[in-house]
Amino acid sequence: MLLGCLPGLAAVLALALCAGGVERSVAASGRQVVARPAAAHKAVRPHIVPRSVWLDDDTRHAQPPPRYDDRVIAVFVHHTDSPNGYDCADAPRIIRYLYAGQTGSRDWDDIGYNFLVDRCGTIYEGRAGGIDRPVTGAHTQGFNHRTTGIAALGTFTAGVPVPKEMTDAIAALAAWKLGLSGTDPRARVRLTSSNSHSRYAAGASTTFPALAGHKDGYMTSCPGAALSALLPGIRETAARLQGRH
Structure with a gap:
């Protein structure tokens, strides 16, 4: 399912938005080498606003059960290509509008992004299926499996402050x-393309940054030049939060 980034707020309703090692310990006596899992690098779960906050009964769309992967090994970052000057209190309304466009005119089963983040740093649950579970999204054509889509509310082209x-x-x-x-x-x-509508033919296996931009997998400028330029720093911050520094 395609989720590319289109220019302008007018495009929102026609939205096509824009892999563990082991460590070995050897007893001093020279006994057999024993393999054990590498130490986990987990981070604290940030506060995430549930979808019930932005999805009301009047907007809710009938949908099939969620689909799941075995795990999430990559994140694709997007921007929604919508105005930046919103009041953060309006974020639920904006997300509801995005949802309505995708499940209405696009006839999708749910919003494509797994999560959305507003300019005040509030994180919202997007696609249904459970915040803690590896929900299969609809955010990066060909690479929705084993990935999570995080959308930044706004437009972050060159020169725009993030x-x-x-x-x-x-x-x-x-x-x-x-x-x-x-x-x-x-x-x-390493991810494998599920279809030929991405940058890679169906079945092609290629490597991506574990924290990638939408444009790494699909022919788009999303998440915008300004946000794309910040991805290296975001990776470093995320690694530090996992205790890797």
């Missing part, structure tokens, strides 16, 4: 979500 509260929240969310599978946010992971 709030630190927003990038800190993205880092915290990625650190926690990737930590569940023991994935270092600074690592590269």
